Amino acid sequence: MAESELLDVLTEALRACVECGALPRCETEISLEHPPDPEMGDFSCNIAMRMAREAGMSPREIAAEIIDRLPECAAVERCEIAGPGFINFYLCPTWLQDTVRNVLLEGAEFGRSNRGAGTKIQVEFVSANPVGPLHIGNARGGPYGDAVANLLEAVGYEVEREYLLNDGPDNTQFGLFGASVQARIRELLDLEWEMPEDGYKGEYIIDYARELIERHDEETLATIPTDADGHYRMAILAEEVVVEEIRETLELLGIEFDSWFSERELFEEGAIDEKIDELRELGVVYEEDGALWLRTTEFGDEEDRVVVRRSGAKTYLMTDLAYVESKLARGADHCIYVWGPDHAAQVPSVQAGMAAAGVDPGVTEFVIHQIVRLTEGGQVVRMSKRAGNIVTLRELIEEVGADVTRFFLLSRSIDSHLDFDLELAREQSEENPVYYVQYAHARICSILREASQRGLCTDDLHEADLTLLEHPDELRLMRWLADYPGEVADAAERRAPHRLAHMSRDLAQTFHQFYGTCRVIDLDATELSSARLALVSATQTVLRNLFGLLGINAPEEM
């Protein structure tokens, strides 16, 4: 709010400087930050220092020129040059009070913006092969992709959440899965059976087999041939069960997809073949050793890649090329791919392949998340079913709860390996950061209940006399609320939902500090009580908004 006003006047001043020749035109971006000490002002700008070299002037000189031409702005009380050339702004004390009032009036809208201006972004995440239950390894992309989607929506993008099902006829793994399920079904039906050498030998395959026998006619299942076509048909039948399971697990975490896109569609609708023809016309493919190769080397890849195997089967790269076109055709302006670390190596070839196919490289964006390990008492817990350890994501959620699972998985930067501390996650006490942040919310609810019971009015708090809020801990809390919209925008821009987890911890702590020093309910000072209740209520709103982006609950009591 105040921040965007400041950016406006700075931009204006800079333009004025350029127009009258006081400063040369520079492309440097204007940004604002907080000085290390509130004594040094509410905001500061380093533009003068960043321009210094290009302008060939000293930073302080530049700062002076800018300040001279700063338009009148009601929010700014004064500004001054500090240190090597910072421009520090001291805002009118009312700006913080306005912030609190805005929070109360805007409610769930506070912190949202329209920077995205309705641009359509598709976020594709999880997309684990539909050949088994979700496990810890691919669990991270779920909360991450969902929270990034929340962030993008919060800053005004139109977002679509998509799960890609790798269920095409040429998908080796999918076929193997079908063969494995078929083997188990035949075993259960007392028919001749054989598990493929590279087949899926996990026990869950037997569960799928039992489920399919329950859902379908035994006769039908028994007559499905044991060749490649039969394997594929069987895989499609089993996929239904797997996808149900995956969907339910993700729903436990509050994740719901707008679209479950089946790769099969690309084959059935001929999109793949069309794409191959296109590549031929573009002259970017050639045949060798009976396979069709894409000249990705000419687009920055280390070697050319096969798109159609000698067997005639299409590779993932081929389907990726048809798939991205489908995304764009369905209206996406920008596509974010959230992939696991096992796919990191294929990013360059996919990017090169897309370039070869004529896709604007600016429309795709790849985020690779790093691995998750379970730890207990500092020891890595192997995901071994035989040892009775947690293996699937569902088991983890059942063990520690959805809020804890989400919060933990979101609490680290996506580039960092994540150790999921089971011991800490199970802890239902102050040690567990999730309970810490939720406690702040529950405490606020309790204060508001108590105030109401004692006859204080908790409605229309935006009309309270907020000028009474001047304690350092009150000011600190208000500053925090004022920063919130900018922090959300930053987190969205950087695709960094882990910042939300840190923010929630930070806001909870700032609130608790305020609570410790500022008595809220005081029947001998009802004016002050109302002002503080307004601040408490505003904090509750921002906590809720933050929890909403994180995707965790805001409990009224604990």
Add this chain to the structure above:
RNA sequence: GCGCCCGUAGCUCAGUGGAUGAGAGCAACGGACUUCGGAUCCGUAGGUCGGGGGUUCGAAUCCCUCCGGGCGCCCCA
């Protein structure tokens, strides 16, 4: 061997070009309500930001190099 990620307090991690500004949580130690939720708060202690070189007015942050750890390197996905 090549590629990607990581290396910051005892532990788990933020911070990724700015100021007298290296921080948080946990662990350790010492404190705080006869009143709103002590699942809380305050204080103390704890660092060659993996090593070295470079760029810069300024580097934990950018570049080079070395060391250490993780992951990946199929006509699998």
